[in-house]
Amino acid sequence: MADVSSLAASDRQTRQRTWVLDFLKQHPHFWTAQQIHEQLRLEGHTISLPTVYRSLARLVSTQAVDQRVLAGQASYRRCSTKHHHHLVCRQCGATIELSDAPLEQWVQATAQAHGFADVSHLTEIVGTCPDCQIGRPALQATANQPGREREER
Numbered sequence: 001m002a003d004v005s006s007l008a009a010s011d012r013q014t015r016q017r018t019w020v021l022d023f024l025k026q027h028p029h030f031w032t033a034q035q036i037h038e039q040l041r042l043e044g045h046t047i048s049l050p051t052v053y054r055s056l057a058r059l060v061s062t063q064a065v066d067q068r069v070l071a072g073q074a075s076y077r078r079c080s081t082k083h084h085h086h087l088v089c090r091q092c093g094a095t096i097e098l099s100d101a102p103l104e105q106w107v108q109a110t111a112q113a114h115g116f117a118d119v120s121h122l123t124e125i126v127g128t129c130p131d132c133q134i135g136r137p138a139l140q141a142t143a144n145q146p147g148r149e150r151e152e153r
C-alpha cells in the first residue's frame with residue numbers, strides 16, 4: 001500500500017536537498033542558509049528557506065557538509081572528509097582547507113602532558129581574503145549564471 005502523496009513529498013525533499021548539496025559542491029565557500037536560499041532562487045529553483053534549513057540539518061547530520069558557527073551565525077560548506085581546519089574570509093566566506101601535522105602533534109602532546117584523553121580540537125583562522133581586500137567579494141561570482149533569461153523586471 002503505497003502512500004503516493006508522502007512518497008512524492010519525500011521525493012521532493014530529496015530533490016531539494018540535492019539542489020543545496022550541488023550548490024555547495026559548485027561554490028566551495030562557507031554560506032549561510034539565507035545566502036544559499038537566495039542563490040538557489042537566483043538559479044531559478046523553487047525552494048523555501050525552512051526547506052533550506054532542513055536540508056542543511058540533514059546534510060550536516062550525515063557529515064556531507066561542515067557547519068561552523070561564528071557570533072551565533074551558522075554557515076555551511078561542502079568539505080573534504082579528512083580531518084582539516086579552515087582559513088575563512090569573514091566577509092565572503094571564501095575558504096581554504098588546511099591540514100597541518102605539527103598542529104596535530106602539538107594538540108596530542110599538549111593533551112597528553114596534562115593527562116587528558118578523548119581529545120578533540122577546533123582551530124580556525126579568520127581574516128580577509130585577497131578578493132575582499134581589493135573590494136571584489138566572491139559572492140558576485142554566482143550572479144552571472146548562464147541561464148539568465150530574466151523575464152521579471
Ligand SMILES: [Zn+2]
Nearest residue numbers: 066079080086
Ligand atoms: Zn571543513
Ligand SMILES: [Zn+2]
Nearest residue numbers: 089092129132
Ligand atoms: Zn573574501
Ligand SMILES: [Zn+2]
Nearest residue numbers: 083084085104
Ligand atoms: Zn586538527
